[in-house]
Amino acid sequence: MGMTMTQKILASHAGVDKVKPGQLINARLDMVLGNDITTPVAIKEFRKIGADRVFDMEKIAIVLDHFTPNKDIKSAQQVKFIREFAREMGIVNFFDVGQMGVEHALLPEKGLVVPGDVVIGADSHTCTYGALGAFSTGVGSTDMAAAMATGEAWFKVPGAIKFMLKGKPGEWVSGKDIILHIIGMIGVDGALYESMEFTGEGVRHLSMDDRFTIANMAIEAGAKNGIFEVDEKTIEYVKEHSSREYKIFTADEDAEYREVYEVDLSSVKLTVAFPHLPENTRAIDEVGDVKIDQVVIGSCTNGRLEDLRIAAKVMKGKKVHPNVRCIIIPATQKIWKEAMNEGLFDIFIDAGAAVSTPTCGPCLGGHMGILAEGERAVATTNRNFIGRMGHTASEIYLASPAVAAASAIAGRIVSPDKV
Amino acid sequence: MKFEGRVIKYGDNIDTDVIIPARYLSTSDPSELAKHCMEDLDKTFVSRVQKGDILVGGKNFGCGSSREHAPIAIKASGISCVIAKTFARIFYRNAINIGLPILECAEAAEDISEGDHLIVDLSRGEITNVGKNRVYTAIPYPGFMQEIMKANGLIEKIRKEKEEESRK
Numbered sequence: 001m002g003m004t005m006t007q008k009i010l011a012s013h014a015g016v017d018k019v020k021p022g023q024l025i026n027a028r029l030d031m032v033l034g035n036d037i038t039t040p041v042a043i044k045e046f047r048k049i050g051a052d053r054v055f056d057m058e059k060i061a062i063v064l065d066h067f068t069p070n071k072d073i074k075s076a077q078q079v080k081f082i083r084e085f086a087r088e089m090g091i092v093n094f095f096d097v098g099q100m101g102v103e104h105a106l107l108p109e110k111g112l113v114v115p116g117d118v119v120i121g122a123d124s125h126t127c128t129y130g131a132l133g134a135f136s137t138g139v140g141s142t143d144m145a146a147a148m149a150t151g152e153a154w155f156k157v158p159g160a161i162k163f164m165l166k167g168k169p170g171e172w173v174s175g176k177d178i179i180l181h182i183i184g185m186i187g188v189d190g191a192l193y194e195s196m197e198f199t200g201e202g203v204r205h206l207s208m209d210d211r212f213t214i215a216n217m218a219i220e221a222g223a224k225n226g227i228f229e230v231d232e233k234t235i236e237y238v239k240e241h242s243s244r245e246y247k248i249f250t251a252d253e254d255a256e257y258r259e260v261y262e263v264d265l266s267s268v269k270l271t272v273a274f275p276h277l278p279e280n281t282r283a284i285d286e287v288g289d290v291k292i293d294q295v296v297i298g299s300c301t302n303g304r305l306e307d308l309r310i311a312a313k314v315m316k317g318k319k320v321h322p323n324v325r326c327i328i329i330p331a332t333q334k335i336w337k338e339a340m341n342e343g344l345f346d347i348f349i350d351a352g353a354a355v356s357t358p359t360c361g362p363c364l365g366g367h368m369g370i371l372a373e374g375e376r377a378v379a380t381t382n383r384n385f386i387g388r389m390g391h392t393a394s395e396i397y398l399a400s401p402a403v404a405a406a407s408a409i410a411g412r413i414v415s416p417d418k419v
Numbered sequence: 420m421k422f423e424g425r426v427i428k429y430g431d432n433i434d435t436d437v438i439i440p441a442r443y444l445s446t447s448d449p450s451e452l453a454k455h456c457m458e459d460l461d462k463t464f465v466s467r468v469q470k471g472d473i474l475v476g477g478k479n480f481g482c483g484s485s486r487e488h489a490p491i492a493i494k495a496s497g498i499s500c501v502i503a504k505t506f507a508r509i510f511y512r513n514a515i516n517i518g519l520p521i522l523e524c525a526e527a528a529e530d531i532s533e534g535d536h537l538i539v540d541l542s543r544g545e546i547t548n549v550g551k552n553r554v555y556t557a558i559p560y561p562g563f564m565q566e567i568m569k570a571n572g573l574i575e576k577i578r579k580e581k582e583e584e585s586r587k
Contacts, residue, residue, distance in 0.1 A: 024561060024563045037441075037444045037486065037488075038485065038486065038487065040447050041447045041487055041488070041491075044447070045574045048574050048575075048578065049574055049577050049578045049581065050578055050581065050582075051581070066441075066444075067444075067445065072445060074445030074446060075445040077445075078445060078446075078447075122485060122487075123485055124483065124484050124485040124509055126485075138485040138509050139485060139509060139512060139513075140485055140486075140487035140490075140509060140512060140513035140516060140517075141487040141513075142487060142513065142516035142517055142572070142573050142574060143512060143513075143516060143573070145574060146516075146573050146574065146577050149577060149581075150577060154563065156561075188432055188479060188482060189432070189478055189479035189482070189505065189507075192479065192505060192507070192508065193508050219483075219509075222479060222482065222507060222508070224508055277432060364436070364441040364484070365436075365440065365441045365442060366441055366442075383434075383436070383483060383484075385434045385436045385437065385483060386436070386437055386459055386460065387436060387437065387440055387459040388436050388441075392459045
């Protein structure tokens with residue numbers, strides 16, 4: 001029996017020829033990531049090991065992105081604690097305000113992940129880098145601590161579900177609609193403990209930004225990781241962003257999959273996930289009349305340049321509805337500058353939207369757009385759990401940048417065709 | 420390892436945002452986190468939880484954010500053990516790594532009711548429902564994870580290994 005992409009990457013990093021689903025292995029790590037919420041716990045655990053240095057100063061990335069620029073004294077204290085640790089340990093890839101961006105947009109942009117890598121991050125959306133043909137997965141702070149000391153992590157080799165993508169997405173349909181459609185189809189635990197492997201001729205119609213969005217939300221189906229086949233677009237992206245050597249792994253023809261789904265991208269509609277689970281999806285024409293109070297366009301899911309371009313295309317020459325606050329958060333400094341230089345900010349600001357410095361902020365109810373009781377938001381983020389963006393009696397509707405921007409104009413959830 | 424306690428039961432897809440909302444993540448102090456455990460799902464949890472109580476959930480328990488603050492808050496609130504139909508994988512890892520006992524058992528998760536009195540034998544993977552006079556068998560931990568539990572968490576295991584290495 002052959003191996004999947006993920007199994008091959010894991011085998012190569014465990015120093016063995018073959019692995020099987022369910023097998024426990026120790027794998028060598030190419031990158032270990034933490035943010036300002038998970039790293040403080042990891043530092044305390046790291047100290048308990050008694051190690052006086054990290055395994056590799058270049059293979060740890062710490063990104064202060066969640067509660068930054070700091071929202072209160074407590075979060076400032078936490079960040080100060082991390083800053084001191086990063087300096088003491090000589091962490092090369094330490095990103096503070098001014099350099100930082102939303103971590104999963106930042107690492108690929110900085111060229112810190114390339115195809116064939118094994119990456120763990122103390123953040124559940126670490127699965128984003130699967131878009132590059134890497135194995136990457138979210139873990140907790142203790143795993144991060146152990147990895148900083150040893151450069152290794154234990155894994156249970158996952159089985160896999162294959163998604164054969166075919167056809168070309170229709171107008172306005174993006175990676176966000178595709179992944180919401182898939183989560184709606186298989187449920188929030190539909191890929192529990194498994195890899196989601198995305199393959200098929202339809203992949204070539206997806207931009208890298210679309211692929212990042214799709215891999216990013218694999219965790220929302222319970223998956224261990226999401227991974228894309230490497231093609232010319234991947235290579236082009238990697239060469240543009242990194243000088244590191246990469247390795248392409250492809251699934252064996254006789255690799256075993258628990259299930260194979262065929263997804264015709266041409267039939268995927270603009271999709272919205274209703275409260276309070278990402279699996280509660282509805283096609284845009286089944287949404288009904290949902291009035292909204294806030295729109296957030298940003299996050300590790302949809303804060304990249306292409307997302308902002310789409311939002312600007314929808315909003316150009318129009319005004320945000322008087323009952324709506326529209327908050328736009330470019331995910332990194334580089335994206336920010338490019339969006340500014342392209343004139344996207346003129347469009348947003350003329351429309352009456354606010355543009356923020358990079359932060360995860362409102363996505364997890366941290367700051368920069370918290371919802372009051374009874375309020376509703378359309379967000380391009382990844383989770384619509386109870387209380388995620390604020391009051392427990394507020395509601396989050398997950399959507400693509402196109403739908404979010406259109407909804408900001410209309411004051412209710414609509415397709416971009418309607419504005 | 421044996422635990423005895425009363426059941427507090429919730430449904431499917433209990434996410435880590437409701438276990439410990441992000442607004443409390445500016446601290447990692449277990450006793451501070453415990454004060455807000457389950458707050459966005461059940462405001463009565465903190466006042467009614469007693470030391471040794473056993474948390475029972477449905478499928479996909481602990482889904483969402485990787486925050487280790489979630490199992491830390493549960494452990495610090497006094498919960499001795501979590502039983503669920505299935506666990507989200509990051510929560511599962513985190514619980515093992517910090518030494519919060521968890522058991523995956525669909526039959527138990529379905530049959531057990533709020534307030535039931537349970538005895539859990541972790542090494543045998545056995546859950547006894549005293550009131551209902553039933554015994555459920557959970558999937559036992561793989562050997563590797565038992566080693567982590569035995570060492571009282573991943574960090575302690577690595578520390579000991581490092582110590583042994585330096586002695587050689």
